[in-house]
Amino acid sequence: xxxxxxxxxxxxxxxxxxxxxxxxxxxxxxxxxxxxxxxxxxxxxxxxxxxxxxxxxxxxxxxxxxxxxxxxxxxxxxxxxxxxxxxxxxxxxxxxxxxxxxxxxxxxxxxxxxxxxxxxxxxxxxxxxxxxxxxxxxxxxxxxxxxxxxxxxxxxxxxxxxxxxxxxxxxxxxxxxxxxxxxxxxxxxxxxxxxxxxxxxxxxxxxxxxxxxxxxxxxxxxxxxxxxxxxxxxxxxxxxxxxxxxxxxxxx
Amino acid sequence: xxxxxxxxxxxxxxxxxxxxxxxxxxxxxxxxxxxxxxxxxxxxxxxxxxxxxxxxxxxxxxxxxxxxxxxxxxxxxxxxxxxxxxxxxxxxxxxxxxxxxxxxxxxxxxxxxxxxxxxxxxxxxxxxxxxxxxxxxxxxxxxxxxxxxxxxxxxxxxxxxxxxxxxxxxxxxxxxxxxxxxxxxxxxxxxxxxxxxxxxxxxxxxxxxxxxxxxxxxxxxxxxxxxxxxxxxxxxxxxxxxxxxxxxxxxxxxxxxxxxxxxxxxxxxxxxxxxxxxxxxxxxxxxxxxxxxxxxxxxxxxxxxxxxxxxxxxxxxxxxxxxxxxxxxxxxxxxxxxxxxxxxxxxxxxxxxxxxxxxxxxxxxxxxxxxxxxxxxxxxxxxxxxxxxxxxxxxxxxxxxxxxxx
Numbered sequence: 096x097x098x099x100x101x102x103x104x105x106x107x108x109x110x111x112x113x114x115x116x117x118x119x120x121x122x123x124x125x126x127x128x129x130x131x132x133x134x135x136x137x138x139x140x141x142x143x144x145x146x147x148x149x150x151x152x153x154x155x156x157x158x159x160x161x162x163x164x165x166x167x168x169x170x171x172x173x174x175x176x177x178x179x180x181x182x183x184x185x186x187x188x189x190x191x192x193x194x195x196x197x198x199x200x201x202x203x204x205x206x207x208x209x210x211x212x213x214x215x216x217x218x219x220x221x222x223x224x225x226x227x228x229x230x231x232x233x234x235x236x237x238x239x240x241x242x243x244x245x246x247x248x249x250x251x252x253x254x255x256x257x258x259x260x261x262x263x264x265x266x267x268x269x270x271x272x273x274x275x276x277x278x279x280x281x282x283x284x285x286x287x288x289x290x291x292x293x294x295x296x297x298x299x300x301x302x303x304x305x306x307x308x309x310x311x312x313x314x315x316x317x318x319x320x321x322x323x324x325x326x327x328x329x330x331x332x333x334x335x336x337x338x339x340x341x342x343x344x345x346x347x
Numbered sequence: 348x349x350x351x352x353x354x355x356x357x358x359x360x361x362x363x364x365x366x367x368x369x370x371x372x373x374x375x376x377x378x379x380x381x382x383x384x385x386x387x388x389x390x391x392x393x394x395x396x397x398x399x400x401x402x403x404x405x406x407x408x409x410x411x412x413x414x415x416x417x418x419x420x421x422x423x424x425x426x427x428x429x430x431x432x433x434x435x436x437x438x439x440x441x442x443x444x445x446x447x448x449x450x451x452x453x454x455x456x457x458x459x460x461x462x463x464x465x466x467x468x469x470x471x472x473x474x475x476x477x478x479x480x481x482x483x484x485x486x487x488x489x490x491x492x493x494x495x496x497x498x499x500x501x502x503x504x505x506x507x508x509x510x511x512x513x514x515x516x517x518x519x520x521x522x523x524x525x526x527x528x529x530x531x532x533x534x535x536x537x538x539x540x541x542x543x544x545x546x547x548x549x550x551x552x553x554x555x556x557x558x559x560x561x562x563x564x565x566x567x568x569x570x571x572x573x574x575x576x577x578x579x580x581x582x583x584x585x586x587x588x589x590x591x592x593x594x595x596x597x598x599x600x601x602x603x604x605x606x607x608x609x610x611x612x613x614x615x616x617x618x619x620x621x622x623x624x625x626x627x628x629x630x631x632x633x634x635x636x637x638x639x640x641x642x643x644x645x646x647x648x649x650x651x652x653x654x655x656x657x658x659x660x661x662x663x664x665x666x667x668x669x670x671x672x673x674x675x676x677x678x679x680x681x682x683x684x685x686x687x688x689x690x691x692x693x694x695x696x697x698x699x700x701x702x703x704x705x706x707x708x709x710x711x712x713x714x715x716x717x718x719x720x721x722x723x724x725x726x727x728x729x730x731x732x733x734x735x736x737x738x739x740x741x742x743x744x745x746x747x748x749x750x751x752x753x
Contacts, residue, residue: 180389183695184396184702193694195687208686208694217534223478224471241467244460246400247478253535255684255696258397259460262389275389276460332686336534347687 138289147214147233147341148283149313150297151320151329154206154346156307157192164207164308165190167299171284173268180262187258187273189281190296195347204347207296207308210235210256210281211332212341218248218257227278233313233341234283242277249278253333256280283341313341352435352743354500354733357571364570364730371723378716381709382457390460393710398702399680404458406672407714410555411451411721412485412526413548414668416519417556419444419492421583422499423519426512432582435744436564437512438734441496442725443560444519445489450721452485454714477528484522491515500733523549530675537614538679543604547597551671554590558664561587563725565658567735576741577652584657588645591664595638598671610688617682617701618674625678628670637667677704 168190169175178186190209196202212235218227219235226242229235237248237257249257257280260273267273270286284294292298297308311320329343357364385392395402422440425433456462472479495515498508527548533539561583568575602619605611618625641660643650650656683699686692692699729735736743 178391181391182396184398184697185391187397188696191694191696191698193686193692193696193698195690195692197690199689208698219473221476221478221532222473223476223482224467225473226471241464241471242461243464243468245468245478246460247476247529249397249400250680251533251535253684254686255397255698259390259400261391261396276386278460333535 142231144231145314147313148288149212149233149311149320149341149343150283150294151309151323152206152342152344153307153309154204154344156305157205157207157346158305159194159203159205161205161303161305162192163299163303163305164296165192167295168209168281168284171268171287171295172271172282173266174258174273174279177264177266177273178260178262185259185261187260187279189258189279206344206347208254208256208332209296209342210283211254211338212281212283214339214341216338217251217253217336221247221251223247230285234285234288235280236282236285237278237280239272239274239277239279244276244278246278252280253336253338353737354438354735355737356731356733357567357729357735359730364726367570368723368726371719371726374719375716375723378712378719381712381716385709385713386457386462392707394704394706395710396702396704398697399677399704401676401680402704403706403710404454404713406669406676407717408451408455408458409526409676410668410672411447411454411717413523413552413672414555414559415444415447415451416488416523416526416549417552417554418447418560419515419519420553420556421560422495423512423516426509427516432579432744435736435739436560436579437499438496439564439567439729440560441492441499441515442728442734443563443721444556445492445496446721446724446728447556447559448485448489449724450717450719453720454717457713458710477525477532481522481525481529484518484525488515488518488522491518519552520549523552526552530679535684536679537611537685538618538675538682541601541604543597543601547594547601550590550593550597551668554587554594554664555668557583557587557590558661558668561661562658562665563722565654565661567729568739571735573735574738574740574743576739576744578741579739579744580654580657581652584645584651584660587661587664588642591638591642591645594671595634598634610685613685614679614682618678622678622681622701625674625681628678629674632670633667633674636663637670638664641667680704 226238297310300308311318331340422437495511524545527545530539531544641663644660
């Protein structure tokens, strides 16, 4: 049989299967489908620009000395204990807690800083190969296959959110590839988000009942994060740059 | 009467020639070894970090790339601005431009985290990135300059070299604008993010490139016992003086503008007052030894006529150039990003802290290797092709000057 008729056969079979599925689904839909509110995006479906993922950090709930979001990120994504040769300045930091204190008033706060997932990310602008990119749903990532390790994105990032891997790595997490000579940063736990789970930092913060981090779809006005943002003021770090970050802060 | 100009290969049989060649090759071999070590181990063996992400290799690479563009100036003055005095120097000028650029690019590429992915850099382009533009500008500059040189050197094609010289001149201005914009476009950093970076780099290229050109010219003619007249040398050194002053002017305007804006007082204070090594490098090496001293030497009525003094002045300009690039690159990164104006900031990732940088021997070796590569290319090229006129004595290039005894 020729290749084209083979393909036609497959297409026909697929059509019949899908048609059957739709008919069947229609039959049982009233009983089953109405109760389903959301489902994980199938792996072969493109990311949609109808969503924009974001995190609201309520620094009023951020306990001084608490580092749980950082620890959870390290465990989930496999950084923090994997670079024995690198000195402290060289070790990767995907997320860090920062202590700030107003020089005039003495007002002090602790807050986590990670990739701010800008709408117009300077790292994406400057990347010569396009390895730094922004997904349609707002998550800013590095394509480790075409990153040449020039570090221009690190020069451009206003938040020092990116790290360069200074040595060979072993025992990486399969869902969070890292590699010597390439740049990396917070992925907003894309591997979890794509399976309808929340980022590890947000989960850890809730587990401790601090609830300083709210994750969700900024475009869905019924999402918890959208409601919270609408109810009370929040700011972007370095809002003067006009980057429209996906991470917003309250209480600073 | 004006003598006709004969270009001839250098003899290249002396012991000195082979020592020079061998010495440069040895430096390149050592640099190659250092690079292999860095690539094998990863950047943890360097002084670079997640705080100082660009280090010594970038200082060398940017010096070479900026100087390359400036070295072509001499040819441009002859071709584009039609100054006959500079025409005999056009070939060497083009050659130096190519050699310096190749040296700089090699250093830049070998410092990449993944130099093995060079092909990716050549095949994937993000056209919003000034880096991607620079890849095209650098490769194009090499191509344009090679064509320009060929048209200059091939007698039958001579009639076409003027347009090529014009293209090369415009191309090099765009190229250095691109190099300066690498910093000018960095919106987030206190020490960069300024449109003046681009023209400042152009004027820096004039100064650096001419200093290198003068040194190479003097060495080539001295070591091959070819005559080099005062007319051409004095003209070149006076031009260098103008360029040094022009760089100073740009540095002054850049810092004055920053000093006017309160938000930049932190970085200005750091560079100009209490930045330790960076403050010393700025005032003592860049401004003092690298600008004011050579200016004084060049324009001094007696010292300015001494050849060792002219060579020393050119060398000092290069020393000052390295200091300037070190302060811009490393100093600019050592000063912390300002995320919360008016706040004291601290974290496990060195937020709010001045970070220190001590370059490793490997990085320095790589950078010096780039310079050696550029010089090796020049040395071999003048040995096998006709780049250098047999004589540059006053009578050969400017009969009026010879007649008046100037």
